Amino acid sequence: MEIPFFPTLFSTVRSLVVRQPFFPTLEDWLVNHPKILGFSWNNGQTPASSQRFLALTVLCYISFTFILSQVSRPSLARPVLKSISALHNLFLVTLSFIMALGCLVSIFSQVPNFRTLVCFPKRTSPSGPLFFWGYIFYLSKIIEFMDTLLIILGNSMKRLSFLHVYHHSMVVIMSYVCVNSAQSSFSMVLVTNCTVHVVMYAYYLMCALGVRPKWKKMVTDFQLVQFWSSFLIMAMLAFYHFTGSGCSGILSWCFNAVFIVSLLFLFSDFHAKNYSPKVKNA
Numbered sequence: 001m002e003i004p005f006f007p008t009l010f011s012t013v014r015s016l017v018v019r020q021p022f023f024p025t026l027e028d029w030l031v032n033h034p035k036i037l038g039f040s041w042n043n044g045q046t047p048a049s050s051q052r053f054l055a056l057t058v059l060c061y062i063s064f065t066f067i068l069s070q071v072s073r074p075s076l077a078r079p080v081l082k083s084i085s086a087l088h089n090l091f092l093v094t095l096s097f098i099m100a101l102g103c104l105v106s107i108f109s110q111v112p113n114f115r116t117l118v119c120f121p122k123r124t125s126p127s128g129p130l131f132f133w134g135y136i137f138y139l140s141k142i143i144e145f146m147d148t149l150l151i152i153l154g155n156s157m158k159r160l161s162f163l164h165v166y167h168h169s170m171v172v173i174m175s176y177v178c179v180n181s182a183q184s185s186f187s188m189v190l191v192t193n194c195t196v197h198v199v200m201y202a203y204y205l206m207c208a209l210g211v212r213p214k215w216k217k218m219v220t221d222f223q224l225v226q227f228w229s230s231f232l233i234m235a236m237l238a239f240y241h242f243t244g245s246g247c248s249g250i251l252s253w254c255f256n257a258v259f260i261v262s263l264l265f266l267f268s269d270f271h272a273k274n275y276s277p278k279v280k281n282a
């Protein structure tokens with residue numbers, strides 16, 4: 001059995017993209033580089049891949065966040081803080097763009113059809129370009145801890161919300177689980193999330209440069225669309241799993257589904273509190 005529309009859309013877009021003159025160059029850089037093509041995730045051997053590393057990293061993040069939010073902190077001069085923020089955001093805009101592009105080019109180069117994109121065959125091993133970008137994505141979530149430090153150093157304790165700390169700690173676990181279990185369809189989630197993050201860190205970059213963009217609400221809307229689209233992917237994954245011979249990493253998808261539902265609630269609440277007409281008029 002096959003899902004309508006999406007497989008045809010995928011193969012049409014793919015055959016259009018791979019025919020473009022720039023595609024082989026991007027493929028050489030982002031897919032066929034020996035380090036990318038030969039990548040293999042070996043639990044405990046690949047740097048930062050052990051469960052102990054993951055547990056310690058998340059524990060340290062939560063403990064330092066708690067301690068630093070309680071003690072009196074050295075106050076950084078505002079221009080220094082804004083310069084560090086700007087550099088950090090510029091780095092994450094660039095990295096998110098490269099990850100989205102790298103994963104997209106890997107999909108067009110390596111994934112034969114839509115079914116495989118959504119549902120990796122059972123016993124897929126986490127190696128090759130798609131998982132290389134998944135690994136970089138996981139490491140980037142650790143770099144994003146810096147957001148929390150910027151909030152604390154900027155003394156914006158109101159912004160050190162449950163949503164923020166919960167999101168930052170859980171997303172590292174989620175991306176670890178995705179790569180470790182060779183989770184089906186994670187590459188679609190990666191491309192979506194990195195695209196959203198290009199926009200989000202561009203927003204923060206402009207704030208750090210002293211310009212308050214008028215499109216803050218659009219960033220939150222974009223994040224919500226991302227969570228809703230995950231449900232569509234989830235539904236297609238369930239379809240392929242139950243109508244075929246099963247998909248890789250289905251259990252970790254269940255874990256991620258719960259996480260995405262919780263984010264949807266928290267972000268809907270953020271949206272209501274920040275952009276409802278009542279708040280605007282207050």
Ligand SMILES: CC(C)(COP(=O)(O)OP(=O)(O)OC[C@H]1O[C@@H](n2cnc3c(N)ncnc32)[C@H](O)[C@@H]1OP(=O)(O)O)[C@@H](O)C(=O)NCCC(=O)NCCSC(=O)CC(=O)O
Nearest residue numbers: 085089147150151164167196200204207208216219220223
């Ligand atoms: C529009 C949002 C992206 C951000 O909302 P905020 O309320 O945080 O936005 P804001 O207008 O108060 O932010 C402006 C302030 O942030 C400072 N700032 C600059 N860079 C920053 C950084 N990298 N992290 C955190 N803060 C930063 C600016 O200097 C400015 O400070 P000053 O005010 O002093 O000038 C929203 O949709 C959102 O995500 N809210 C949830 C809060 C959150 O932590 N989001 C990020 C991770 S969630 C995520 O990433 C979801 C996903 O995966 O898509």
